[in-house]
Amino acid sequence: MKKVKLPAVRPLTAGDFCELRRVAKRTRAAMPGFIKPQLATLKTKAPAGEDWIHEIKYDGYRIQLHIDGDTRKAFTRNGHDWIKRFSTIAGAFDLPYPAIIDGEVVVVHEGRTNFSELQAELAGGRQDRLQYYAFDLLWLDGQDLRKTSQLARKELLKELFETHCIEPPALYSEHAEGDGHELFKAAARLNFEGIVSKRVDAPYRSERTEAWWKVKTVHRDTFPVVGFVKDPSGVAALYLGKQDGKELRYIGKVGTGWSRTRSAEIRKALNTVVSPKTKLTRPIRKPKATWVEPLFFAEVEYRDITSEGLLRASSFRGLTRK
Structure with missing residues (x-):
């Protein structure tokens, strides 16, 4: 897919990442509890243009990870802590500072995420096949990132994975730029659930918003x-x-x-x-x-x-x- 240059927001560098940590230490705040998740609005067609990025829609459980030293929590979208079910995933995040990460727990079956297989794993009390696709970063080392732009949060999340060598079962959720409809057609061909399109300049809001669109394949x-x-x-x-x-x-x-x-x-x-x-x-x-x-x-x-x-x-x- 052809990449388009985003004029308003540049990717964060390693230097930006370090500066953010220094600022966070000077303005350090207590990490909040469960944050109500942002939800996507259902649409019939994906947007195009440089104002949007596009991700694969995963067929799993939305989970918000809270990492604070040895204290780990895994909140469902309704605020229930399922850390006992997802302790292996939470253990993949060995971070020296507190963080809140938004993502989806899935099981990949025959090349795509499969909700029925995920339910079967959880019913059996197993975690071996569980994977976690992280797609947003809400809090880092005392700093609330929810007012930061979507693309900046994703770049910072990617830097977090690379800097601290975070490995499976935790994975960074990649995105594409450009024509969302082309990505949607590719997702349909591969029998994926659909795509989620997100405005690059939007903050994180705990409600269903027009800044996130979802288009489902049927x-x-x-x-x-x-x-x-x-x-x-x-x-x-x-x-x-x-x-x-x-x-x-x-x-x-x-x-x-x-x-x-x-x-x-x-x-x-x-x-x-x-x-x-x-x-x-x-x-x-x-x-x-x-x-x-x-x-x-x-x-x-x-x-x-x-x-x-x-x-x-x-x-x-x-x-x-x-």
């Missing part, structure tokens, strides 16, 4: 409807299958994306193909299911497919008959 496909769950006037959920050779296997359900009127129309259509038993090759137990002949196909948008082979974050878009 997948769309059609799946045979194998059953449904009734609600008083329509359907509460559709059970979906996937043809795999001669087998029709269960691939999950969808329960959003329709209006009350559309829900009633779906129910009316599926009532014409009700079956006394499931047509799945390997039956599954769904006590509330009304099974149907797989003659209707649901068009569905979804984020990805979990390690269990099920749709994640699915949304209904349409229904057609075979």
